[in-house]
Amino acid sequence: MHLPPDFNSWSCPLPLRSYPSIVMGHGGGGKLSAELVEHLFVPAFRSTALDLLGDAAVLAQPEGRLAFSTDSFVVRPLFFPGGNIGTLAVNGTVNDLAMMGAQPRYLTAALILEEGLPIAQLGVIVEAMANAARAAGVQIVAGDTKVVDKGHGDGIYINTSGIGVIPAGVEITPTQARPGDVVIVSGELGLHGIAILSVREGLEFGSPIASDCAPLHGLVAAMLTASPALHVLRDATRGGLAAVLNEIARSSQTGIVYAERKLPVPPAVAAACDLLGMDPVHIANEGKLVAIVAPEAADAVLAAMQRHPLGREAAIIGQVVAEHPGIVVARTGIGGTRIVDMQVGEQLPRIC
Amino acid sequence: MKYLDEFRNPAIAQQLFAEIHAQTTRPWAIMEVCGGQTHSILRNGIDQLLPPSIELIHGPGCPVCVTPLEILDKALAIAAQPGVLFCSFGDMLRVPGSTKDLFRVKSEGADVRIVYSPLDAVRLAQSHPTREVVFFGIGFETTAPANAMAVFQARQLGLRNFSMLVSHVLVPPAISAILESPQTRVQAFLAAGHVCSVMGVQAYEPLVARYQVPIVVTGFEPLDVLEGIRRTVRQLEQGEARLENAYARAVQREGNRPAQQMLADVFTVTDRSWRGIGVVPQSGWRLSDRYREFDAEVRFAVQEIQTQESPLCRSGEVLQGLLKPPQCPAFGRECTPRTPLGATMVSNEGACAAYYQYGRFRAANAAANAL
Amino acid sequence: MCLGIPGQVKSIYEVDGIRMGKADFAGIEKEVCLAYVPEIQVGDYTIIHVGFAITQLDEASAQESLRLFSAMGMLDEELGHPAQP
Known part of the structure; x- marks a missing residue:
């Protein structure tokens, strides 16, 4: 399931086989550009709007309120255990929409390619985007490609924007955490960040550790069915659980307390964090959400999550309190307390 | 993880806290020398569960904190030179020099890389023969053998494009300097376990004898730190001053001999300036004359650096x-x-x-x- | 200073004339330098700092510490000390 990408088995659909890599002309708007679009993007993404190849996608107006979001993706390495930048780019925006309770419908995809990127790699990434979009039930309806000189990009950058429809009656906003609310995480923490770090730091895992990159709107739908009393949803991406809890505490002017021993941290993530001097609550996830739920709804929501494949390990980790507004406090393993702040910058391996 | 999780056991931690509470009858000021211990104390909330009369003073055992401004400014100057590939542990990138930090120099175009091990920097020198690879060799006695090995191996491999900016510091002279200060409030020390894994414990015996302070060699997991504190308080309460080893699974009396031999070959003891404290005699290592050609301060013309510490910082x-x-x-x-x-x-x-x-x-x- | 983590030696080999090996940390393997622990064997535990084994971990001593910790608890109960601070 988590095999390294196989570029050899991918056969290039482009007629101009003399270019095994991206050249500047692929972004020049001429024949090379057109070939990329016609032979690579359109067949992969297959949507009515895209097939028309107009200057803009033309979409029917859905009922209700829309959620609209955009995100750009830069990641090194481009390919990592459990996915690649293409899977991230689709699921990242799908999840941003899902955190507002929206059903994701349409995505756009803009790719900045670095001259020299092997076409086979681009092919695998595009295929991964197409598969992720299919799995999430969204259509990629518009796109763009530009090429930058070699040395001016990390192979490929992707921006996706997405539109989703919010069902009537769903009202999820970051400011709604109330004292007494329960804090739930949807599963094991730190997998994406450690999968990326394992490649960068040369860690080998006896049992495979793979990015948790996944679309979360199905899980959110299941939670909303169990109870509409979801106050806040956030996906715990960059900055990890700590960043999300801090943002919720600040925007709702409440305090948050959680117990470290209740955090679902896989042993391999814990070991990698010990080794590199990091903290699992600061490690990125790409398929985990934090839910702030009214106490009376917590059991029903938790049960619904645990029935869903992406929420089996869901756990109640703490609660919202009136004390220390804007501040997140952890009860440590030995019974002490500590403040859990956001990282100032990115988390770095430390020696001391 | 074996030999880690056992030393985080909450039930035993409660027992150790209870012991410490039961023992403590007076106020005591104990310095944990090592930044790793400070991290463990704050990370686990140990300080809040101790008797209020026990004050833990965070010591100077953090290379991030004590690396002198002059060396930081040299690092920034070297990193900014064209063709240089500057390697550092992640810890040092945000430490402010006179006007900027390594992140800022990187954003201005310098090639600054984070490495996990000094040997990674040697490998970068092998794979980038046209670049000058400089490693920022900071740390205490624990890190020094790794940095020494990098220099040793660079010489074995005949690498002419590898050098090291050395700012090594030593724990015993720092303890000595703190105890010599007439205003000192420190009554006992938790000595840094991993420093002692390398250097052994003998260097602390004369300190205990001369200053009549308890010194307890202490590890880093919660139970290790608590056991170190428990033994320290017991000595203080009983009016004793002994050297104890509360981290016996990782510290032998004589330390690590092969590492000490490598250190004696690659490094020479020197006076070292500690940030915020000043020059402490014989408190650091520089590259020995045999390895002078690998000294980044010699290779790059950075001797004349004007530093400017914030006048507000104390x-x-x-x-x-x-x-x-x-x-x-x-x-x-x-x-x-x-x-x-x-x-x-x-x-x-x-x-x-x-x-x-x-x-x-x-x-x-x-x-x-x-x- | 000095983050050091216990790992178990899984293999020993030489790279560029230096004794290296793989150490296991709860299922994670990482290459480490074993030059400073010439006596260490596959299966032994060591403490790793910045990719270097700085000492062999004395397993008997570790067990002894844990035994003493447990004994202290039992002694406390006999003496009627409170279990909570």
């Missing part, structure tokens, strides 16, 4: 336990974790950053209670 007094962070006039005003004036505000376990965090917590709690 981190030196904090590091010696003479001043509590909130007593510094710049604390929380000009100096915050986002805009650190001195290194003690940079790392999360720096004394000032730690106080800043808990201060915020207390202030918020007080505000909530007042409502």
Whole structure:
């Protein structure tokens, strides 16, 4: 399931086989550009709007309120255990929409390619985007490609924007955490960040550790069915659980307390964090959400999550309190307390 | 993880806390020398569960905090030179020099890379023969054997494009300097376990004898730290001053001989300036003359560096336990974790950053209670 | 200073004339330098700092510490000390 990408088995659909890599002309708007679009993007993404190849996608107006979001993706390495930048780019925006309770419908995809990127790699990434979009039930309806000189990009950058429809009656906003609310995480923490770090730091895992990159709107739908009393949803991406809890505490002017021993941290993530001097609550996830739920709804929501494949390990980790507004406090393993702040910058391996 | 999880056992931690509470009858000021211990104390909330009469003073055992400004400015100057590939442990990238830090130099075009091991820097030198690869060799006695091996191996491999900016510091002279200070409040020390794994414990015997202070070699997991504190308090309460080893699974009396031999070959003891404290005689290592060609200070013309420490920063007094962070006039005003004036505000376990965090917590709690 | 983590030696080999090996940390393997622990064997535990084994971990001593910790608890109960601070 988590095999390294196989570029050899991918056969290039482009007629101009003399270019095994991206050249500047692929972004020049001429024949090379057109070939990329016609032979690579359109067949992969297959949507009515895209097939028309107009200057803009033309979409029917859905009922209700829309959620609209955009995100750009830069990641090194481009390919990592459990996915690649293409899977991230689709699921990242799908999840941003899902955190507002929206059903994701349409995505756009803009790719900045670095001259020299092997076409086979681009092919695998595009295929991964197409598969992720299919799995999430969204259509990629518009796109763009530009090429930058070699040395001016990390192979490929992707921006996706997405539109989703919010069902009537769903009202999820970051400011709604109330004292007494329960804090739930949807599963094991730190997998994406450690999968990326394992490649960068040369860690080998006896049992495979793979990015948790996944679309979360199905899980959110299941939670909303169990109870509409979801106050806040956030996906715990960059900055990890700590960043999300801090943002919720600040925007709702409440305090948050959680117990470290209740955090679902896989042993391999814990070991990698010990080794590199990091903290699992600061490690990125790409398929985990934090839910702030009214106490009376917590059991029903938790049960619904645990029935869903992406929420089996869901756990109640703490609660919202009136004390220390804007501040997140952890009860440590030995019974002490500590403040859990956001990282100032990115988390770095430390020696001391 | 084996030999890690067992030493985080909450039930035994409660027993150790109970022991310490039962033993303590008077106020005691204990310095944990090592930044790793400070990290463990704050990370686990140990300080809040101790008797209020036990004060833990965060010591100078954090290379991030004590690397002198002059060396940092040299690092920044070298990293900015064309063709240089500058390698550092992640810890050092946010530490402010006179005007900027390594992140800023990187953003201005320098090639600054984070490495996990000094041998990674040697490999970069092998794979980038046309670049000058410079490794920022900071740390205490624990890190020194790794850095020494990198230099040794660069010479074995005949690498002419590898050099090291060395700013190694030694623990015993720092303890000595703290005890020599007439204002010192420190009554006992938790010595740094992994430093002793390398160097052994003999160097601390004369300190115990001369200054009549208990020194307990202590590890880093919660139970290790608590056991170190328990033994220290027991000695203090009984009026004893002995050297004890509370980290026997990792510390032999004589230390690591092969590592010590490598250190004696590659490094030479030298006077070293500690940030905020000043020059402590014979408190550091530089490359020995046999390895002079690998000295980045010699290879790059950076001898004449003018440094400018913020006049507001009093981190030196904090590091010696003479001043509590909130007593510094710049604390929380000009100096915050986002805009650190001195290194003690940079790392999360720096004394000032730690106080800043808990201060915020207390202030918020007080505000909530007042409502 | 000095983050050091216990790992178990899984293999020993030489790279560029230096004794290296793989150490296991709860299922994670990482290459480490074993030059400073010439006596260490596959299966032994060591403490790793910045990719270097700085000492062999004395397993008997570790067990002894844990035994003493447990004994202390039992002694406390006999003496009627409170279990909570």
